Amino acid sequence: xxxxxxxxxxxxxxxxxxxxxxxxxxxxxxxxxxxxxxxxxxxxxxxxxxxxxxxxxxxxxxxxxxxxxxxxxxxxxxxxxxxxxxxxxxxxxxxxxxxxxxxxxxxxxxxxxxxxxxxxxxxxxxxxxxxxxxxxxxxxxxxxxxxxxxxxxxxxxxxxxxxxxxxxxxxxxxxxxxxxxxxxxxxxxxxxxxxxxxxxxxxxxxxxxxxxxxxxxxxxxxxxxxxxxxxxxxxxxxxxxxxxxxxxxxxxxxxxxxxxxxxxxxxxxxxxxxxxxxxxxxxxxxxxxxxxxxxxxxxxxxxxxxxxxxxxxxxxxxxxxxxxxxxxxxxxxxxxxxxxxxxxxxxxxxxxxxxxxxxxxxxxxxxxxxxxxxxxxxxxxxxxxxxxxxxxxxxxxxxxxxxxxxxxxxxxxxxxxxxxxxxxxxxxx
Numbered sequence: 001x002x003x004x005x006x007x008x009x010x011x012x013x014x015x016x017x018x019x020x021x022x023x024x025x026x027x028x029x030x031x032x033x034x035x036x037x038x039x040x041x042x043x044x045x046x047x048x049x050x051x052x053x054x055x056x057x058x059x060x061x062x063x064x065x066x067x068x069x070x071x072x073x074x075x076x077x078x079x080x081x082x083x084x085x086x087x088x089x090x091x092x093x094x095x096x097x098x099x100x101x102x103x104x105x106x107x108x109x110x111x112x113x114x115x116x117x118x119x120x121x122x123x124x125x126x127x128x129x130x131x132x133x134x135x136x137x138x139x140x141x142x143x144x145x146x147x148x149x150x151x152x153x154x155x156x157x158x159x160x161x162x163x164x165x166x167x168x169x170x171x172x173x174x175x176x177x178x179x180x181x182x183x184x185x186x187x188x189x190x191x192x193x194x195x196x197x198x199x200x201x202x203x204x205x206x207x208x209x210x211x212x213x214x215x216x217x218x219x220x221x222x223x224x225x226x227x228x229x230x231x232x233x234x235x236x237x238x239x240x241x242x243x244x245x246x247x248x249x250x251x252x253x254x255x256x257x258x259x260x261x262x263x264x265x266x267x268x269x270x271x272x273x274x275x276x277x278x279x280x281x282x283x284x285x286x287x288x289x290x291x292x293x294x295x296x297x298x299x300x301x302x303x304x305x306x307x308x309x310x311x312x313x314x315x316x317x318x319x320x321x322x323x324x325x326x327x328x329x330x331x332x333x334x335x336x337x338x339x340x341x342x343x344x345x346x347x348x349x350x351x352x353x354x355x356x357x358x359x360x361x362x363x364x365x366x367x368x369x370x371x372x373x374x375x376x377x378x379x380x381x382x383x384x385x386x387x388x389x390x391x392x393x394x395x396x397x398x399x400x401x402x403x404x405x406x407x408x409x410x411x412x413x414x415x416x417x418x419x420x421x422x423x424x425x426x427x428x429x
Contacts, residue, residue: 017328020335024307027342034346041359041371048375052382057098059386061105062393064091068112070402083406083413088112097242106130158210162203167351168344169203170196264327265334268313269301275316306334 071084092109095101101109110129114121119136121129171192276297278290293312300308310331350360363374396402
C-alpha cells in the first residue's frame with residue numbers, strides 16, 4: 001500500500017551572505033520609498049507653502065513700517081526700545097526670508113539702524129542707504145560690543161548651519177588596544193577613522209569660515225554687492241534664511257557601499273565584464289544591450305557600489321554558491337558596512353537640502369493623512385498670522401497702542417526665559 005504522504009524535502013538554509021543581502025535590499029527599498037516621499041513633500045512645499053509664506057510675510061510689511069516710525073520716538077524707555085528692536089528684527093527676518101525686504105522698505109530699515117547707531121546717511125547720494133551704513137559702521141565700538149553680546153547666539157547658529165549643510169557626524173571609530181589578524185577588518189576600521197577625521201576637519205574649517213563671516217557681518221545689513229555665499233538675508237546677520245532659495249547642500253549618496261581595495265571586488269568586476277563585453281557579441285540587439293549593461297558596471301566600479309557589482313555578477317555570471325569562499329567573507333564584511341550606511345539613509349537624505357530638512361521636520365509622516373494634516377495646519381497658521389499682522393498694522397499707529405503690546409511681549413519673553421533657566425519645557429504650561 002502506498003504511503004499517504006511523502007516526506008517533505010528540507011529547505012536549504014540561507015547562508016549568511018544571503019541573509020545580509022536580503023537585509024540590504026530591504027533597506028534600499030525603504031530608503032528609495034523615503035526619498036520619493038520626501039521629494040514629493042518638498043515639491044508640495046514649493047507649490048503650496050512658499051506662496052502662502054510670501055503672502056504672510058507681505059501682510060507683515062505695514063506693521064513693520066509702523067514700528068519703524070514709532071521706534072524713533074524719544075519717549076520710549078530703555079526696555080521698551082530693546083523690546084521693540086527685537087520685534088523689528090523678527091519682522092525684518094521673516095520678510096527678508098521671503099525675498100520682500102527691498103526697495104523703499106530696505107531704505108526704511110537702513111534709516112532705523114542709522115538712527116540706533118547715531119550714523120548720518122546721505123539721502124541725496126546715489127549709493128543705497130544700506131551700503132552707506134555698511135561703509136560707516138566699520139569696526140565701531142558699538143558693533144564690537146554687540147558682537148560680544150551675541151557670541152553665544154552666533155556659536156549656536158553656526159553649529160545648526162553645520163548640522164544642516166554637512167549632515168550628522170559619522171560614527172566615531174572605536175579604539176582597539178588589541179592587535180587583530182583580520183586585515184579586512186583593519187581596513188574597514190582605518191576607513192571609518194579616515195571618514196570621521198575628514199568630517200571633523202571639514203567641520204572645523206567651515207566653523208572658522210562662518211565665524212569670520214558672521215563677525216564681519218554682525219549688526220549690519222547685507223546687500224546685492226555682498227558675495228552670495230555670505231549671509232542670505234539683507235537685514236540680519238544670523239537669521240532669515242530661506243529653505244526655498246539657493247542650491248541644495250551637497251550630500252553623499254546614502255546607498256553607495258565602500259569601494260573594496262582588495263582582489264575580491266576586482267575579481268567580481270572582471271568576471272562580470274568578461275560576460276558583458278559587447279565586442280564579443282555578433283547580434284546587434286544583444287550588442288546594444290551588453291553595451292548598456294557594461295556602462296552600468298563601469299559606473300558601479302567608479303562609484304564603489306559594491307551591491308551593484310555583486311548584483312550584476314549574480315545575474316550574469318553565477319549565484320551565491322559560485323563565490324569563492326575567501327571572496328565571500330570579504331564581501332560579507334562589505335555588506336555589513338553597507339547595511340550600517342543604509343540604516344542611516346533616512347536621516348542622511350533629510351539633509352539633501354535645507355528644503356528637504358524642513359520638509360522632513362515639519363511634514364514627513366509615514367501616514368500620508370498625517371502629512372496632509374500637517375500641511376493644512378501650517379497653512380492655517382500662516383493665514384492666522386497674516387490676519388493678526390494686518391490687525392496689528394491697523395491698530396498700532398501710536399505709542400499709546402504700541403506700549404501695551406510691548407509690555408505683553410516683554411512679559412511673555414521673561415516667562416520663557418524663566419522656564420529655560422530652570423530647564424522646563426514651555427509645552428508643559
